[in-house]
Amino acid sequence: MKKKDWFTDWFNTPYYHTLYKHRNDIDAQLFMKNITAFLSLPKTTHILDLPCGKGRHSVFLNSLGYKVTGGDLAENSIKFAQQFENESLQFRVHDMRKPFNNKYDAVFNLFxxxxxxxxxxEDLLILENIKKGLKENGLFVFDFLNAIKVKNTLVKEEVKKVEDITFYIKREIKDGFILKNISFFADGKNHSYTERVKFLDISKMKDYFNKVGFTITEIFGDYKLNKFDSENSDRLIFVAK
Ligand SMILES: C[S@@+](CC[C@H](N)C(=O)[O-])C[C@H]1O[C@@H](n2cnc3c(N)ncnc32)[C@H](O)[C@@H]1O
Incomplete structure (x- = not known):
């Protein structure tokens, strides 16, 4: 039997949301406020937030007046997000490796x-799906880690207590992936998950975007929209058409 992909399991657990609790609504709201103002997005804009997780960006964007659709593979996150639905805010289970049924004015791929x-x-397929899901002159906002900074500042071992769970975290860069092993005891059992994110630095990402025919119009390095700097920026944020 094929082993389930790590992202299908881990993101669907309550423990993922406990560990990343500090990545809260304040982060999300600051970024969304800044980027929508920078792009001067009209209120008629229909935004696809993909993947949306529990909907922290979607809900805030909708409160700013935008029509928002959130899609994510994690059923539990979508079920949670659906409590916030209204006429202009919808959530759906969606695998971003599959094409979308609709066309959007903007697609946001965040965090x-x-x-x-x-x-x-498969990475290229996702970017192609996003491109096909955009209306003419549609915008793509892509927010990824800054691989160079991650490499230069890698904390190999860390113990983190969040609520009543102690997480033992080990990080390494191996075979082109940034690996983060997270083990902990919770609900009467030992758990272990490994996040695997490809080591995609700015040149590789630019290469991907060129390949699918996106034109990058802006590159930012954080949620305040400061300029990207490969040594110091926390994030790699592209705006593309
Ligand atoms: C790091 S989280 C970020 C979620 C959200 N953007 C946020 O900032 O809260 C990554 C999300 O990607 C989703 N995901 C992973 N693989 C996916 C796929 N193939 N299709 C759709 N969503 C996926 C996970 O379920 C998870 O919610």
Missing amino acids: TSFGYFEDDN
């Missing part, structure tokens, strides 16, 4: 929601 797959062709 390192890319690079999970072994094969580069």
Whole structure:
């Protein structure tokens, strides 16, 4: 039997949301406020937030007046997000490796929601799906980790207590992937998950975007929209058409 992909399991657990609790709504709201203002997006814009997780960006974007659709593979996250639905805010289970049924004015791929797959062709397939899902002159906002900074500042071992769970975290860069092993005891059992995100630096990402025919119009290095700097920036953010 084929082993389930790590991202199908881990993101669907409550423990993932506990560990990343600090990545809260404040981060999400600051970024969304800045990027929508920078892009001068009209209120008629229909945004696809993919993958949306539990909907923290989607809900805020909708509160700013935008029509938003959120899609994610994790059923539990979508079920949670659906409590916030209204006429202009919808959530759906969707695998971003599959094409979309609709066309959008903008697609947002936020908070390192890319690079999970072994094969580069799967990464390209996702970008192609996004491109096909955009209306003419549609915009793509892509927010990924800065691989160079991750490499230069890698903390190999860390112990983190969040609520009543102690997470033992080990990080390494191996075979072109940034690996983060997370083990902990919770609900009467030992658990262990490994996040695997491809080591995609700015040149590799630019190469991907060129291959699928995206034109990159802006490159930012953080949620305040400062310029990208490969040594110091926390994020790699592209705006593309
Ligand atoms: C790091 S989280 C970020 C979620 C959200 N953007 C946020 O900032 O809260 C990555 C998300 O990607 C989703 N995901 C992973 N693989 C996916 C796929 N093939 N299709 C759709 N969503 C996927 C996971 O379920 C998870 O919610």
